[in-house]
Amino acid sequence: MDTTNAIDLADRIRIVLVGTQHPGNIGSAARAIKTMGLHRLVLVAPQKFPHNEADMMAAGAEDVLNAAVEVATLAEAVADCRLVLGCTARSRRVQLRELRPREAAASVRVEAGAGGEVALVFGRERTGLDNDELQLCHAAVHIPANPEYSSLNLAAAVQVLSYEVRLALLGEGDAPPAVIASANPEAVPHAELEGFFAQLADTLDAIDFHKGRAPDSAMRKLRRLFVRTGLDHKEVRLLRGILADAQRMARLAGTRDAG
Numbered sequence: 001m002d003t004t005n006a007i008d009l010a011d012r013i014r015i016v017l018v019g020t021q022h023p024g025n026i027g028s029a030a031r032a033i034k035t036m037g038l039h040r041l042v043l044v045a046p047q048k049f050p051h052n053e054a055d056m057m058a059a060g061a062e063d064v065l066n067a068a069v070e071v072a073t074l075a076e077a078v079a080d081c082r083l084v085l086g087c088t089a090r091s092r093r094v095q096l097r098e099l100r101p102r103e104a105a106a107s108v109r110v111e112a113g114a115g116g117e118v119a120l121v122f123g124r125e126r127t128g129l130d131n132d133e134l135q136l137c138h139a140a141v142h143i144p145a146n147p148e149y150s151s152l153n154l155a156a157a158v159q160v161l162s163y164e165v166r167l168a169l170l171g172e173g174d175a176p177p178a179v180i181a182s183a184n185p186e187a188v189p190h191a192e193l194e195g196f197f198a199q200l201a202d203t204l205d206a207i208d209f210h211k212g213r214a215p216d217s218a219m220r221k222l223r224r225l226f227v228r229t230g231l232d233h234k235e236v237r238l239l240r241g242i243l244a245d246a247q248r249m250a251r252l253a254g255t256r257d258a259g
Contacts, residue, residue: 027057
């Protein structure tokens with residue numbers, strides 16, 4: 001792939017930093033992504049931004065820093081994305097497919113090449129991404145660092161992933177086949193899928209599907225199921241129509257019982 005093509009694909013890739021505590025890490029991350037040909041930086045509820053320390057650490061990447069988009073939630077940051085990958089340590093509570101950086105980069109290239117918006121998400125310095133935020137990701141990316149000292153600085157993690165994405169966009173390196181990408185080029189963006197999940201959760205409550213059990217486990221499994229399928233707009237409309245009818249029938253049943 002030539003450099004011009006790589007630049008075009010980079011326009012569809014955003015680096016998302018969630019709840020960053022130290023402004024210097026934001027500046028260092030801006031520098032890291034610029035060196036690898038990326039330029040879109042999204043900040044989710046940073047603790048201190050803008051800040052002089054961020055400006056100092058950007059060191060020539062002030063353009064990336066100044067163009068950074070600040071939003072309140074991760075859901076807002078990835079609303080139009082078809083592929084969301086969360087860079088995180090292994091989590092036992094949220095089961096996500098786990099990718100190595102090179103596998104993730106190959107998936108990013110395929111999705112961006114198909115015209116989809118892509119987000120690489122990095123969590124807080126100390127606690128990473130919480131479970132609700134991980135639920136918004138299609139897969140987790142784990143950097144295979146030294147197990148005896150696996151702590152990576154935020155900007156270093158951004159650099160590793162950005163480098164792998166750079167290689168993938170240029171068609172260099174021993175790239176594996178993409179393992180996470182929308183099989184359906186018409187797959188809905190994240191915001192539309194989240195609307196469906198919200199209605200699904202409400203419907204399961206309305207029909208008393210959980211019967212006193214905690215709903216989180218079932219919803220996690222259903223999320224994984226529908227995320228894998230890459231639903232398009234028509235499929236989402238069909239499913240939401242079914243859910244609406246189920247809710248209507250539940251209301252009618254409740255009215256009869258009350259009478």
